[in-house]
Each structure stands twice: as C-alpha cells, then as structure tokens.
Amino acid sequence: MGGRSSPAGWRRRAPPPPPLLLLLVSVLALATVVEGRFVVEKNSLRVTSPAALRGVYECAIGNFGMPQYGGTMHGVVVYPKANTKACKPFADFGLSFNPKAGGLPVFLLVDRGDCYFTTKGWNAQTAGAAAVLVADDRAEPLITMDTPESSGKEHLENITVPSALVSKRFGDDLKTALENGDMVNVLLDWRESLPHPDERVEYEFWTNSNDECGAKCDMQMSFVRDFRGVAQVLEQRGYTQFAPHYITWYCPEAFVLSAQCRSQCINHGRYCAPDPEQDFTTGYDGKDVVVQNLIQICLFKVANESRKPWLWWDYVHDFAIRCPMKEKKYTTDCAHGVIKSLGMDIDKITQCVGDPDADEDNPVLKAEQDAQIGHGARGDVTILPTFVVNNRQYRGKLDKRAVLRAICSGFEETTEPDICLTQDIQTNQCLENNGGCWLDKNTNFTACKDTFRGRVCECPVVNGVKFVGDGYTHCEASGVGRCQINNGGCWKETRNGKSVSACSNEQAKGCKCPQGFKGDGVHGCEDVDECKERLFCQCKDCSCENTWGSYECGCGGSNMLYMREHDTCISELPSLNSFWDLAILWSRSHHISSFSLVIARQSRDFVGGMGVHVGYLLRPRFRGSWSIRRLQISATELHGFRDPRDHGSVHAAGEPGDVEPPTARGPRRHLKQQGVLSTYGSSSIRASLTASVAHRRGRVWSCNFEFRKDWPVS
Structure with missing residues (x-):
C-alpha cells in the first residue's frame, strides 16, 4: 500500500541542512492556514447582579477542561487578592476558593499572560474554583484558549473545570464591580453552544x-x-x-x-x-x-x-x-x-x-x-x-x-437515548418534587420526563392510552381504552356487587356521573333520590321507592302494571276503550302514529299475551304532509314470537294458519268484531279486531287493532 512493510523501513537518515529543515517546517505550517477560517466556539454568560452589569455576554470556550454542554452553571465571581494571573499555586498565597456550606460555586476571574492557559486552569481548580474566567489583556476579538503543543501539558488530562475567555472590557467591568463591594452573580450557559435539531x-x-x-x-x-x-x-x-x-x-x-x-x-x-x-x-x-x-x-x-x-x-x-x-x-x-x-x-x-x-x-x-x-x-x-x-x-x-x-x-x-440520562452524565430533575409536574399518586403516573437538558412536563402515554392536559397541574386519559387506566381518573364505586362508573369510553375525555347520580364525576357521584325530588313515579296510582342509582315504582291494586317509559299505571287486562285512551295519550305526548303493546300474565298453568297495534291509515292526498310510522314496544322473545312489524298476527307454536296475515291492501279475515269504536271531533275511526288462539302449554292471545283516520283537512 505504499508504506514501509517491515521494521527495516525504520532507519536513521542523514540530517538535511538546518536552513532547509526550518524552511520546510514553516512552509508546512503555513499551508495549514492559507485561506483558512477558524471559528471561535462560544457560550453565553449571563450576569444577574449587580443591576449595572445585568445582561448577557459572549465568552470563548476553552479547549481544555470539561464544558457543560447542554447545561448551565450558577456561580459567584471572585477576583483573587494575589496571584491574579494564576501562574502559581494559590496555596502558596494562603488562598482557597472552596465555597462555604450552602454557598454558590466560585468562578475565579484571572488575568491573561505570563503562563499557559492550562496552567491557570489547573491552579484555579486545585484552589477549589468551579470554573475559570480568563480576562483578556488586550482589546481584540475573542480567541480560543488552546492547549500547549509541547511543554505545559503536565496538567492537561487532569483539568475538569470549564474555562472561558472574556473580553478585556467586560473583565475590567467585573473587576470594578468587585472593587466596589458588589456581589457578582453569573450563569454560564452552554445550552445553545451546539445545535440540537432532531x-x-x-x-x-x-x-x-x-x-x-x-x-x-x-x-x-x-x-x-x-x-x-x-x-x-x-x-x-x-x-x-x-x-x-x-x-x-x-x-x-x-x-x-x-x-x-x-x-x-x-x-x-x-x-x-x-x-x-x-x-x-x-x-x-x-x-x-x-x-x-x-x-x-x-x-x-x-x-x-x-x-x-x-x-x-x-x-x-x-x-x-x-x-x-x-x-x-x-x-x-x-x-x-x-x-x-x-x-x-x-x-x-x-x-x-x-x-x-x-x-x-x-x-x-x-x-x-x-x-x-x-x-x-x-x-x-x-x-x-x-x-x-x-x-x-x-x-x-x-x-x-x-x-x-x-x-x-x-x-x-x-x-435522547437512555445512555444520556445516566447519573454520571446529568441530574434527574424529576427526582425532586416530581420536577413540578403533574403526578397521580394512586398509580404513580407522572408528566415529568427527564431530559439531558433538564426536564419537561408532558402528559404521558400509558399502555397505548394518551393522557392530555397542560402537564403541570392536570393530565387525564383520553380516547379508546381510557377507562382501563385508573378508570380514566373518574369516580367509581361498587355496592352489593353492582359497579357504577363516571367514565365512558364513548366519550374521548372527561367524567360524567351516570343517570341516577349527580356530581362532578371526578371527586365523586352521589345517588339522586328520584322519589324525594319527585322526578319519576308520580302518577296517581304510583308508589315510589328509591334505590342506589335508580328507583322502584309500583302500582296500587293487583291488576295494575307500571309503564316506566311513560311513568303511568295501566290495567293488566284493559278494555277495548282503554286501548283507544292509551292511543290518544301516546299520540299526544310522543307524537307517534302507531304503537304496539304486549302485556303478559303468567300463572301456574297459563301464559297470556295480548298485542295491540294502533295505526293511522291516511288518505293519499295527505302523503305530502303525513308519514306512516310504526313504533313497536313488543316482547318478541316471548315464546319465540316472530317480529310483528309486518302487521301480521302474533303466533306461538301451533297452527299459524288459523289467522290469515293482512296484506298491504288486501282483505282481512275478521273473526271477532268490527265497528265504529268512538268519534273524535269530525273524524271517524274504524277498527278491526283480529284474534287467534294457539295452544302450546298455555294460551297466547294476539289482538291487532287498525285505526283509519278519514276526516277532511282544510
């Protein structure tokens, strides 16, 4: 590959002429800086007191010691009474800069000149200083304090305190404030010394x-x-x-x-x-x-x-x-x-x-x-x-x-990865007072997230459920599954095997007391006494008893049934006229055009069922303003009844052919009676009653009533 392949290549050579040697070294050195652009890396220094110096100043990061990249350091500036250039150990002058118990760290201000920057840093560190500020001795742009090339390296590996060079003017201002007896508090800030985009x-x-x-x-x-x-x-x-x-x-x-x-x-x-x-x-x-x-x-x-x-x-x-x-x-x-x-x-x-x-x-x-x-x-x-x-x-x-x-x-x-959050790299601010963030003490869920630069208060995500809020005073679970996480932060109580919760997965967030309870849904819900507050069960024959989260309503007499949806009592075996009364009641209060009612009575050997279906059949000219609607309140599962919404008769097992189901417009077979039941205003209402009987370990009565309304409309 072009280099020497064996130790034989390592040899002693005749020295070149001294002038040429010096010239070549100088030329190679100059070649490194021709058209060069060296950038002085900086951090900021904020003076918090005295007021006359308050502000932010630039300083150049030294190329030795350990700058606290991404962090900050608070301290108080001290200018030594002797050894101001820090070229000798401060112990020789009986000086120490170790802070007193509870005191701020000392940032030692020293003058530039007479010795290496690393020597100044080492002497300041051994005297107890937490950082070194070197004041320039000439008015010039900031420079980088580098390490020496040859001598003066004996302390290089052992310097750990950060160092910074400040301008001559700022250094003089610091000295003047200290001479006047002012306490100079500063903050060294490296948080923006390096970009952190992603x-x-x-x-x-x-x-x-x-x-x-x-x-x-x-x-x-x-x-x-x-x-x-x-x-x-x-x-x-x-x-x-x-x-x-x-x-x-x-x-x-x-x-x-x-x-x-x-x-x-x-x-x-x-x-x-x-x-x-x-x-x-x-x-x-x-x-x-x-x-x-x-x-x-x-x-x-x-x-x-x-x-x-x-x-x-x-x-x-x-x-x-x-x-x-x-x-x-x-x-x-x-x-x-x-x-x-x-x-x-x-x-x-x-x-x-x-x-x-x-x-x-x-x-x-x-x-x-x-x-x-x-x-x-x-x-x-x-x-x-x-x-x-x-x-x-x-x-x-x-x-x-x-x-x-x-x-x-x-x-x-x-x-940042976990390796950046270890104790030897940074301090976990969430360990003290939870970083000032929201905390659920019941579950130990917290919004405090430790970061390399400090901490952020950010509502967490737990088992796929996202918490929302400001992160400081409030976080609550949201979305699907939120009720599985600490019941969404909502109230919940169980009595006699019955559990009631103010959390509903149908709502993205928030707590709401369920029906029958009142309260904020978070700190608690209390039972509503429907009987005492006269909310339900207020009909003439009704008797009310409050229960936890609900109520029980009974009717006086052995032949009366309570209809919860309409808060009324009716007879178990109503007459034909009562059917019409019920139709008028429902049509007025609920604006409906049809209804069905199933009333069941069971004794030791008898099951009775009766269905009532009342409907208005409008004349064709009313189609533009009237619609035919059907409302079914039926017990379709009684003895396997099929859905009666097709206007047919309700059958049990047996002989369904006993009654011919009505068609949309075709004739019906009437087995019982037909006639005018009553007159209401100028309208005539006709009804047909169809009954069928089927035998299956009892009897089922099925009654279909049809009403036709044919008065003129002006």
Missing part, C-alpha cells in the same frame, strides 16, 4: 494514526479505548451518524522534489503529514503516517458500505495496540493482519488506497482536504484532534464523559 446526532472525529506526538496522541488513544463501546452502541441503534477524518497538507510546488517533501508526502507532494518525531533524522516519516491514515479512511468506507461503520473503532483500537511505532510495527503488513482479524475485505481496501507513488490525485484524500475547509457555522479544522458535533466544533477535554455530554446535547429534547 433525534439523530451527526458527529466527526478528526484524528491521526500517529502515536508518537506526545500527550495529545496519548490522550487520543486513551479516548478511542474508552469511547469505543459507547460510540458503537449509539451507531448500531441509529442514534448517531459518525465519520472519521484525517488532516493532510500539501507541499508547495517549489519543494516537491526536495528530499524532505519526498519523505513527508505521497502522490508527489499532494498529501503530507509532519514527521512523527519532528526529527527528519530518525524514526518513521510523515508519508508513513499519511499511508496509515489512508488505510483507516478506506477501511471506514468499506465498513460503512457493508452497514457496519462501527468496525472502524475496533480497527483503530487494535492497530494502536498491535502496531505501535515504539515497537517498529507501524507498517502496512501489520495493518493487514488487523484487517484480516476483523474479517474485512483487504482487496477492497487496497483498491481504495490506490498507488501512493502515482503523480495524480487520490480521490479519498482529496475529499479529506476539501472537508477540512469550514462550511456554514463550522470553521476550518486546524486543531488535532477535533470533534465536530452537528457541524459545530467541540471545545474541551477529549474525555469519554465530556464528549458524550456534547453528543447528548445535540439531540432534540426528549429524543
């Missing part, structure tokens, strides 16, 4: 296969080892979309044929990397690093095409262990061994790598160089390593917990 986070890891670049390379390898499992779970479950990237530089055309460019670059100076040891006289060359970077990019492309992009993490982890530079195993042959152990297609990867000695562009590395250029809110990638989350560069320590926090802050609220 339920998937896209992130990039700009890295390097070089393992001999000092503390940064050691931190990078440790991060890969620690973060690998988390990254693979997020990728496999579709929560993230990950892509690794590698920085390369080009050699200026004037130096392409120089020995230095030939040793540090491939494809005739198009793609270069710095010498791993920063010493051209010993160890591996920069082009060896470029080749291994290219292998790792191609491995990711092949793995991604096979829908297993997470294999990249396994390869990089194993390659660092099996093929280190220190053991002179940083070779293509060693890389092939790792690829084979992962069961990947070496031929596809080799084809992707191409020929490093060809005088032509490599499409993979060309795409990497193009990707280094910033687009939109993301600036150029110039720092190694660099993490990019949702197209914004991460700032801070390359640490599993810190990076995971940044990724979690990139999810739209309420869509």
Whole structure:
C-alpha cells in the first residue's frame, strides 16, 4: 500500500541542512492556514447582579477542561487578592476558593499572560474554583484558549473545570464591580453552544494514526479505548451518524522534489503529514503516517458500505495496540493482519488506497482536504484532534464523559437515548418534587420526563392510552381504552356487587356521573333520590321507592302494571276503550302514529299475551304532509314470537294458519268484531279486531287493532 512493510523501513537518515529543515517546517505550517477560517466556539454568560452589569455576554470556550454542554452553571465571581494571573499555586498565597456550606460555586476571574492557559486552569481548580474566567489583556476579538503543543501539558488530562475567555472590557467591568463591594452573580450557559435539531446526532472525529506526538496522541488513544463501546452502541441503534477524518497538507510546488517533501508526502507532494518525531533524522516519516491514515479512511468506507461503520473503532483500537511505532510495527503488513482479524475485505481496501507513488490525485484524500475547509457555522479544522458535533466544533477535554455530554446535547429534547440520562452524565430533575409536574399518586403516573437538558412536563402515554392536559397541574386519559387506566381518573364505586362508573369510553375525555347520580364525576357521584325530588313515579296510582342509582315504582291494586317509559299505571287486562285512551295519550305526548303493546300474565298453568297495534291509515292526498310510522314496544322473545312489524298476527307454536296475515291492501279475515269504536271531533275511526288462539302449554292471545283516520283537512 505504499508504506514501509517491515521494521527495516525504520532507519536513521542523514540530517538535511538546518536552513532547509526550518524552511520546510514553516512552509508546512503555513499551508495549514492559507485561506483558512477558524471559528471561535462560544457560550453565553449571563450576569444577574449587580443591576449595572445585568445582561448577557459572549465568552470563548476553552479547549481544555470539561464544558457543560447542554447545561448551565450558577456561580459567584471572585477576583483573587494575589496571584491574579494564576501562574502559581494559590496555596502558596494562603488562598482557597472552596465555597462555604450552602454557598454558590466560585468562578475565579484571572488575568491573561505570563503562563499557559492550562496552567491557570489547573491552579484555579486545585484552589477549589468551579470554573475559570480568563480576562483578556488586550482589546481584540475573542480567541480560543488552546492547549500547549509541547511543554505545559503536565496538567492537561487532569483539568475538569470549564474555562472561558472574556473580553478585556467586560473583565475590567467585573473587576470594578468587585472593587466596589458588589456581589457578582453569573450563569454560564452552554445550552445553545451546539445545535440540537432532531433525534439523530451527526458527529466527526478528526484524528491521526500517529502515536508518537506526545500527550495529545496519548490522550487520543486513551479516548478511542474508552469511547469505543459507547460510540458503537449509539451507531448500531441509529442514534448517531459518525465519520472519521484525517488532516493532510500539501507541499508547495517549489519543494516537491526536495528530499524532505519526498519523505513527508505521497502522490508527489499532494498529501503530507509532519514527521512523527519532528526529527527528519530518525524514526518513521510523515508519508508513513499519511499511508496509515489512508488505510483507516478506506477501511471506514468499506465498513460503512457493508452497514457496519462501527468496525472502524475496533480497527483503530487494535492497530494502536498491535502496531505501535515504539515497537517498529507501524507498517502496512501489520495493518493487514488487523484487517484480516476483523474479517474485512483487504482487496477492497487496497483498491481504495490506490498507488501512493502515482503523480495524480487520490480521490479519498482529496475529499479529506476539501472537508477540512469550514462550511456554514463550522470553521476550518486546524486543531488535532477535533470533534465536530452537528457541524459545530467541540471545545474541551477529549474525555469519554465530556464528549458524550456534547453528543447528548445535540439531540432534540426528549429524543435522547437512555445512555444520556445516566447519573454520571446529568441530574434527574424529576427526582425532586416530581420536577413540578403533574403526578397521580394512586398509580404513580407522572408528566415529568427527564431530559439531558433538564426536564419537561408532558402528559404521558400509558399502555397505548394518551393522557392530555397542560402537564403541570392536570393530565387525564383520553380516547379508546381510557377507562382501563385508573378508570380514566373518574369516580367509581361498587355496592352489593353492582359497579357504577363516571367514565365512558364513548366519550374521548372527561367524567360524567351516570343517570341516577349527580356530581362532578371526578371527586365523586352521589345517588339522586328520584322519589324525594319527585322526578319519576308520580302518577296517581304510583308508589315510589328509591334505590342506589335508580328507583322502584309500583302500582296500587293487583291488576295494575307500571309503564316506566311513560311513568303511568295501566290495567293488566284493559278494555277495548282503554286501548283507544292509551292511543290518544301516546299520540299526544310522543307524537307517534302507531304503537304496539304486549302485556303478559303468567300463572301456574297459563301464559297470556295480548298485542295491540294502533295505526293511522291516511288518505293519499295527505302523503305530502303525513308519514306512516310504526313504533313497536313488543316482547318478541316471548315464546319465540316472530317480529310483528309486518302487521301480521302474533303466533306461538301451533297452527299459524288459523289467522290469515293482512296484506298491504288486501282483505282481512275478521273473526271477532268490527265497528265504529268512538268519534273524535269530525273524524271517524274504524277498527278491526283480529284474534287467534294457539295452544302450546298455555294460551297466547294476539289482538291487532287498525285505526283509519278519514276526516277532511282544510
């Protein structure tokens, strides 16, 4: 694949002339920033007091420590009486910034200059500060406080407090307020430092296969080892979309044929990397690093095409262990061994790598160089390593917990995976006072939903039933099945084996006391005393007795029956005239044109049934204003009666032919009597009575009455 295939390639070389060496290093460094656009990543700082400083200010996130991405931090600003640049331990001056019990965390304000930013951060942290604010010493746009390249790295991995650079003007204002004795309360806010548009986070890891670049390379390898499992779970479950990237530089055309460019670059100076040891006289060359970077990019492309992009993490982890530079195993042959152990297609990867000695562009590395250029809110990638989350560069320590926090802050609220809600990543605000949200203490259903950024009060969905409400003071089950969930939050009671509920699945939401009860349906329903309130059973012969949720109504006398629908008592064996009286009653009160009545009487050996059917047959000229309707109040299941709505006689088992069923217009056989029953106004009403008798362990009487109304209408 173009790199050295055995430790024999690792050799000592004659040093180049010193002027050329210095010139080449300078040229490669300049090539990284030509036409570059570096973006300073920022967070906001809100001053809540004193009133003169109240407002929101920008500050630049330091590239060390652990910014609280997605979160906030309250504190009080303190400016030290001595060691204002924090270049020495504060213990040497007898100063401590540990907060008192119940006090706010201390944000230590220090001055820029005289030592590394990381030194200031470390000294502030060891003195008890919760965050470091560095005041710029010159009037200029905000810059990124980066980590040192060589010396000053001894504290890099141990700094955990967040840091931020503030402008000189704002720093001076803070100092003035403190000198005047004001308490300066501030809120550091990282909630909008990274975009969080949807339920998937896209992130990039700009890295390097070089393992001999000092503390940064050691931190990078440790991060890969620690973060690998988390990254693979997020990728496999579709929560993230990950892509690794590698920085390369080009050699200026004037130096392409120089020995230095030939040793540090491939494809005739198009793609270069710095010498791993920063010493051209010993160890591996920069082009060896470029080749291994290219292998790792191609491995990711092949793995991604096979829908297993997470294999990249396994390869990089194993390659660092099996093929280190220190053991002179940083070779293509060693890389092939790792690829084979992962069961990947070496031929596809080799084809992707191409020929490093060809005088032509490599499409993979060309795409990497193009990707280094910033687009939109993301600036150029110039720092190694660099993490990019949702197209914004991460700032801070390359640490599993810190990076995971940044990724979690990139999810739209309420869509983050469970791994983002663990106690070591964030605090569950629902554990204290239920987050101020609605809670049903009977079922422990709650509207409080823990999120990475805090909590939201959102009515829950339980067993497919959605609760609706504001989430703060009220939530109630809605839709089909809501009554199965805590009875929809409605009242319910059981007495003597009878259960009554104010919840009905026919209603999408709400509680309503059923008939016979009154109340709000939520806190309770009480029985309505229909007898006492004179709501029913008020006829002349009625006697009322209240029951739970209803009433019982009886009629005086042994031959009287109570008709509940009409709240009246009638005789069990009515006369023919009473039928007409009943017809007049019903036609007036219910506006009906026909009715049927079945009255049953049963004794030890007798079952009697009598049906009455009264109907108006209108003259044809009334068709435009009258309709013939039929109302049946019948006991069709008595002894297997068929539906009498066809105007035929009601039969029991026996001889149905005893009576000829009437047709629509045909003649009827009348067995009993026919005549004028009564006169009402100017109308004449004619009736025919048909009776049939059938024997089946008793007797059934069936009576059909037909009334014709034929008075003129003006």
